[in-house]
Amino acid sequence: MSAVRLRDIAERLGLSVTTVSRALAGYSDVAEQTRQLVLQTAQEMGYYPNLTARHLQRQRTDTIGFVVDIFGPRFSDPLFSELLAGIGNLAAREGFDLLVATTPPDTDDEVEAYRRLVRGRRVDGLILVRTRVADRRVQFLLEQQFPFVTFGRSTGAERFSWVDVDGERGVYEVVNRLIAVGHQRIALLQPDLPIMFARFRERGYRAAMAHHDLPVNESWIVHEALTEDGGYRGMQRLLELPSPPTAVLTNNDQMAIGAIRALQERGLRAGHDVAVVGFDDIPLARHIHPALTTLRQPIYQIGQHLCRTLIALIRGELDEPFHLLLQPEIVVRESARL
Amino acid sequence: MSAVRLRDIAERLGLSVTTVSRALAGYSDVAEQTRQLVLQTAQEMGYYPNLTARHLQRQRTDTIGFVVDIFGPRFSDPLFSELLAGIGNLAAREGFDLLVATTPPDTDDEVEAYRRLVRGRRVDGLILVRTRVADRRVQFLLEQQFPFVTFGRSTGAERFSWVDVDGERGVYEVVNRLIAVGHQRIALLQPDLPIMFARFRERGYRAAMAHHDLPVNESWIVHEALTEDGGYRGMQRLLELPSPPTAVLTNNDQMAIGAIRALQERGLRAGHDVAVVGFDDIPLARHIHPALTTLRQPIYQIGQHLCRTLIALIRGELDEPFHLLLQPEIVVRESARL
DNA sequence: GAGGGTTTCCAAAACGTTTTGGAACCAGTA
DNA sequence: TACTGGTTCCAAAACGTTTTGGAAACCCTC
Known part of the structure; x- marks a missing residue:
């Protein structure tokens, strides 16, 4: 046997x-x-x-690591499975295995998970998603000179490879178009964590408002969890303002769905009374009512780009850090007429 | 360095x-x-x-494997991330890593993925989901006497550990209640692949119909992909029948959402004109309109059970195969009044 | 001072593979 | 004959860890 x-x-x-x-x-x-x-x-x-023996001898594991930051037990992220499919399929094609670890973000467990994978030589490289402001993970990996690629840029001038979607430009465009159709009081539902993509999007938002000489009421920028409930609560808070916004941008489609629910509970209609814009374009976005106007990220392709880049990096085929900035696609549906 | x-x-x-x-x-x-x-x-x-060296010496990898069967590039399964969270969190707590591979189901690639993990001693045990009729994976793992646990029972009398949700009983109950509120022409949207859970659910469906002496029109049983589009197409086919059903059971919530869309396009309202019942209770089920009546599976807990059982098996703490049959919870919302 | 027990340490083997640095042999050529 | 070059093979080392089976040193006791 x-x-x-x-x-x-x-x-x-x-x-x-x-x-x-x-x-x-x-x-x-x-x-x-x-x-x-x-x-x-x-x-x-x-x-x-015996692959373990081979890995020991060859001093590489032909494995890439992916640490998923999980919020709470009921973790359900529609993008995640698609991203994983993109990464996994390409990895398999290139002869790499995929090691997935799950931890809550920004905890000691998370640090330990990375330490284990890197210092224990468990994987040859890492994929990071949802880069944060002053990201400890990025700092650690740079220190260790460990190969990694991120989905999302970072705050500093660190040199590493990343793939990102230009949320700044995307949001700038959307706000412009909202203003063009008459909106002036435009709100922004931000996450409750210092995630980089939210910073860029906020920058685009402020730039567009400034460009049209519109004031930004700071109470229009509300921070909540990146979930339906977060979107629901955020919209509630916005509706309680003396003069509520007429348009709301959110940081993902789940938030937008929650926001629409809050509107409906007050007898308001998204797309008529208040414009709601999502982000991501998850498969359900076009199937809910009203169908979501949103900014589409090609998430499967992003997974492939991340994986392809990491493998090139591992193989030493990359002289310079690789950067790829994709443009999001504005998908106009019913929740906001643009 | x-x-x-x-x-x-x-x-x-x-x-x-x-x-x-x-x-x-x-x-x-x-x-x-x-x-x-x-x-x-x-x-x-x-x-x-160095973990690789340790693994070689100890003759175990402290890693469990999970092969995800992926349908097409735009693979988005809301349950998947939650299941993975359940598995991953427990694995981490018990000191196990999680190796995830992605392949299309029932292909040579899939066989090779399993071969690689098992024969290459890449992992200590495997978690299988969506068991199929005459499942080659199960056969292979039994032959190899390799530790594994499945989400879903199998067709034969093979001895192995599984966790499952009693879809037969759940569907039986739902059909009973549909009949109680007056439905007689009840349809069943089945997947287009021979997945075990669909067989059990069909059995429950037929049993309930027979119990009330209601005939089953075989054209009420429609096979489509387990996606929104599948549900959409399936419902379309049902609506083209001479006397369409007044109630439709689906095999997951995505299908139900697609079915509702098909109804809406014809000016019909789910929950009024036609009752639609989903399966799973994904987070969005309560947020769409009409809110989905569905059979809830505690997917995070299932992930934990699977992982816990597999680890016990690997550690040799299991004398007999472990079986756990959970009851689904009927969640009544708007798409079907029960 | 012999025997027994305890404490503390270690050389060597083992896990299964790949790579290094030849060795042995043969044929062809000067 | 002696040398060169090519072909085919292999012993040994290496990857970094854990485990096996002692050995050495010391202290007690009779």
């Missing part, structure tokens, strides 16, 4: 382990006849290399 | 590698004073064990 090793094949054939190994690897210093014999015997005996 | 090894610590202290190893592991055959010295030095030198 125990697994067949190179040694077993070697003994059976009266060859050395070296020769068997090199025969299977296709080296030219083994006679074609011998090679065939080894191949056939390996097949017969059901040989499959 | 190269990593610190046991040997480096040993040489620094003039001890043997054995002693350093045993000191760090807390064995009693090393003097307390020496142990402290080793601990401190290891700390100073920034020692972290």
